[in-house]
Amino acid sequence: MSAPVIIVGAGLAGWTTAREFRKLDSTTELLLITADSGDFYAKPSLSNAFAQGRLPAQMVSTPVAKMAETLNVTLLSSSRVQSVETAAQTINVINHTGSRTLVYRDLVLATGAQPIKVPLEGNAAEAVLSINSLDDFALFHARLQAANDAANGLRPQVLIMGAGLIGCEFANDLAHAGYRVSVVDPGPRPLATLLPPEASAALQQALETLGVRFYFGATISAVNTAPTAAEAPGLLHATLVSGEILVADAVLSAVGLRVNTTLAQAAGLVVDRAIAVNARLQTSAAHVYALGDSAQYASAVSPLSAHGSTLPYVMPIMNAAKVLASTLTGTLADLVFPLMPVSIKTPALPLVVAAARNGLAGGWQAAEAGVWQWLDDNGLQRGFVLSGAQTAQRMVQSKRVTL
């Protein structure tokens, strides 16, 4: 019997690859190895779950056993791949039963990215949480539950570090769910790198109307347990560089993700900001592929790197998994990304953003209320932002964009 195709990672990238592969090949052995439980959940729904009162267990859309059965996948969960030998086409896996070596025909690295940890002073720096998985969400949910139980009727306070996409989505969701929310960001405005200033200002106003307090141009330097922690267990004091102290029941860091490239680097794969892959999703080693948050796509052309860009969103995964499945089943295809607008889940002011390609020269132009077009120096439309009711224009604007 020949060696299996091994997929490492049970996030959207790992499971979508398995699903696309099975559409083309129902017999080749597929082995999926993942450090977590492998339960299938939609990660984007983590940042709008509190307002809907959803519990962590309710976030699982398909339990792992059902996924494995439906896709005819052999599963190794709670197991971590710790090394890859590309010449021998083997990996080493460790779990509670010990470590073992497995041979692969083809290997897919769908290992995701990890939250950036800002170095903080203080005796409660470790109490700062991030949410990039269902397990993270469960931990944060439990923290807020404990705060709710101790709050004597007062709504708990959440302090969010970072006013980017994830920070703003959680700010909206938690404020909507009744929490008192503050957001600290060193930049000048929410989503400063993605939105034109007017759209940013409208988002800020919409979130402030919900009760969110923003602290721009500000950075947290330390997190300590509050002196009153004996009466209010878990209460934290976050100190800003300015010296101001913000009180919080929970601190959520949403300052971005970084790919841990240690495994790929040790295997001798070319890595840059993530694992470099060509238009066929192949890494620098034969029979080794990558996609999802762990990949840097040559197909996402960028003047900033010969290896292209990372695209840590859902739509790139859907497109990449189809091409990868095709490659793995013997029909070579090149990945060409279409325009992939992202919906920002801030119901206080819904937004759709289609970012212009990295490194293009040009700028934003307001077209009409709630519509901004990104025009390059030749007057070609390369991206757009839509807000509020104008998000319905998504298709119309998409057709106008030159990629």
Ligand SMILES: Cc1cc2nc3c(=O)[nH]c(=O)nc-3n(C[C@H](O)[C@H](O)[C@H](O)COP(=O)(O)OP(=O)(O)OC[C@H]3O[C@@H](n4cnc5c(N)ncnc54)[C@H](O)[C@@H]3O)c2cc1C
């Ligand atoms: C709160 C939140 C909201 C989001 N909202 C949106 C949105 O609205 N729209 C959008 O387009 N995108 C959104 N995103 C981004 C999107 O969800 C991600 O791009 C996508 O889920 C990444 O999937 P992935 O499979 O690449 O990585 P992950 O989901 O991180 O999966 C990685 C997997 O690899 C496993 N793993 C890692 N290392 C090893 C190892 N050595 N051995 C074995 N297993 C390993 C992990 O256990 C995990 O199963 C959001 C992200 C977050 C955090």
